[in-house]
Amino acid sequence: MNLRDAKTRTGLRQGFEARFGRGGKLRCALAPGRAGSKEDTELAGRVRKVLRDDMLFSRHFKVVEEAPAADLSAAEAAEHWKKRGAGFVLEGDAG
Secondary structure: OOOOOHHHHHHHHHHHHHHHOOOOOEEEEEOOOEEOOHHHHHHHHHHHHHHHHHHHHHOOEEEEOOOOOOOOOHHHHHHHHHHOOOOEEEOOEEO
8 A cells, every 4th residue: 555645545534534434533442551570560651651642642543541450351351442432452561
């Protein structure tokens, strides 16, 4: 896909608007990062904050904030995010 091509960019924009509406935002959840050490935990928190700030600054995303309880299974956590309207979840590990 050549993003320099105006026709491609127009098609992408039209597809986005068809799915989310004109001016719509992707609803994304940022899961808390998992880390082993104190330093890794601090790093994960900083990385999450930068991602969140950048996503909000772009004005293309609505960040779903309320994280599920840590003891939920993966399926239960996915249901938690889905109920809150998240279209996708970004998750990662530090360390």
